[in-house]
Amino acid sequence: MYWQPLLAAAAVPIGVNAGAMLRFSCSQLVVDRLDPLVNPGTAPSPHLHQIVGGNAFNTTMDSSVNDIPSTASCTSCTPAEDFSNYWTATLFFRARNGTFKALKTKGNPLGFTAANGGQTVYYLGPQGNAKVTAFKPGFRMTVGDPSFRTAEQIKKYPMLSYTCLQTSMTRGGETTHFPKDTCKVGIMVNIRFPTCWDGVNVDSPDHQSHTAYPSGGRCPSTHPVTIPQVFYETIWDTTPFNDKSIWPTDGSQPFVWSFGDPTGYGVHGDYVFGWKGNALQNAMDANAQCNSDLLGNRINCPVGKEQSIQQGNQCNLKNRVKDPLDGWLTELPGGMPVQ
Numbered sequence: 001m002y003w004q005p006l007l008a009a010a011a012v013p014i015g016v017n018a019g020a021m022l023r024f025s026c027s028q029l030v031v032d033r034l035d036p037l038v039n040p041g042t043a044p045s046p047h048l049h050q051i052v053g054g055n056a057f058n059t060t061m062d063s064s065v066n067d068i069p070s071t072a073s074c075t076s077c078t079p080a081e082d083f084s085n086y087w088t089a090t091l092f093f094r095a096r097n098g099t100f101k102a103l104k105t106k107g108n109p110l111g112f113t114a115a116n117g118g119q120t121v122y123y124l125g126p127q128g129n130a131k132v133t134a135f136k137p138g139f140r141m142t143v144g145d146p147s148f149r150t151a152e153q154i155k156k157y158p159m160l161s162y163t164c165l166q167t168s169m170t171r172g173g174e175t176t177h178f179p180k181d182t183c184k185v186g187i188m189v190n191i192r193f194p195t196c197w198d199g200v201n202v203d204s205p206d207h208q209s210h211t212a213y214p215s216g217g218r219c220p221s222t223h224p225v226t227i228p229q230v231f232y233e234t235i236w237d238t239t240p241f242n243d244k245s246i247w248p249t250d251g252s253q254p255f256v257w258s259f260g261d262p263t264g265y266g267v268h269g270d271y272v273f274g275w276k277g278n279a280l281q282n283a284m285d286a287n288a289q290c291n292s293d294l295l296g297n298r299i300n301c302p303v304g305k306e307q308s309i310q311q312g313n314q315c316n317l318k319n320r321v322k323d324p325l326d327g328w329l330t331e332l333p334g335g336m337p338v339q
């Protein structure tokens with residue numbers, strides 16, 4: 001393996017199964033003010049998102065109505081059978097005069113520079129020979145809470161963080177708040193979902209209580225089923241804003257989430273499962289190790305079908321909500337206040 005991803009970096013004793021690892025690129029599908037999980041049927045939803053994955057993404061994605069893999073005709077991800085949707089909020093720079101500029105995502109410099117934005121997605125199986133159960137059709141979940149603004153609150157989600165990329169290889173020094181200083185290559189947002197499931201419900205009213213983080217390395221008895229760890233790395237290109245003379249005069253950092261959070265503690269992610277048939281379970285059972293090659297074009301997966309990043313770049317959706325996003329904006333989309 002060429003790149004050591006963060007979670008697989010811990011030394012694995014010889015003879016112990018390292019656990020499945022899929023690491024792949026999902027190019028930008030669309031940036032839109034929709035959220036079929038938290039605000040189904042609502043266009044516009046309260047805040048802006050960047051969305052990747054299958055083009056069945058829609059204002060409403062009720063699993064009882066739509067079979068995602070057969071509704072989608074393309075995916076922006078390199079596993080060609082993955083029509084899931086992955087999304088996060090978007091970042092803005094706030095100028096001294098109070099106007100906002102939308103930031104762009106960029107392809108991961110570690111292997112996926114060809115991607116037209118979007119994010120890196122991982123599915124990680126547990127070490128050892130523990131069984132990992134892939135998600136069932138209709139499965140969806142969120143992690144994080146957009147209302148959080150303090151370090152104390154975010155302790156509820158120990159696996160959400162920011163990496164200030166001084167080089168593309170920077171992996172240390174993760175923080176739970178926005179980096180306080182400039183980041184030469186950009187800000188990487190790390191969103192790791194829980195790995196335990198109640199084994200029954202594909203969703204729950206808060207989209208979270210059917211899942212749980214393990215404690216002491218084990219899934220709790222209420223959520224006994226080990227599911228793959230879904231993990232997003234989204235790299236925001238902050239480099240046009242690295243001149244400190246345009247940062248706030250009080251020395252604070254200038255970035256805000258699309259939901260008005262200037263702290264970073266409100267970071268959250270959304271996931272709607274959409275792999276075709278048993279493709280994800282097969283990759284987990286095969287203990288597949290799928291990663292970029294040196295050219296970064298393919299993920300070299302021994303199981304399943306794949307497509308190139310260039311093919312993934314061609315899977316796009318038109319905006320449903322027409323927020324103006326170019327130039328300096330007098331307010332965040334939807335008039336979201338910064339607070």
Ligand SMILES: *[C@@H]1O[C@H](CO)[C@@H](O)[C@H](O)[C@H]1NC(C)=O
Pocket residue numbers: 055056057058059
């Ligand atoms: C979104 O849903 C509407 C209503 O069901 C449908 O007409 C439309 O084709 C869908 N769009 C996509 C991109 O699937």
Ligand SMILES: *[C@@H]1O[C@H](CO)[C@@H](O)[C@H](O)[C@H]1NC(C)=O
Pocket residue numbers: 095096097098099246328
């Ligand atoms: C606000 O600040 C930005 C960045 O410094 C600048 O480009 C823009 O022209 C300013 N807008 C107004 C209305 O002054």
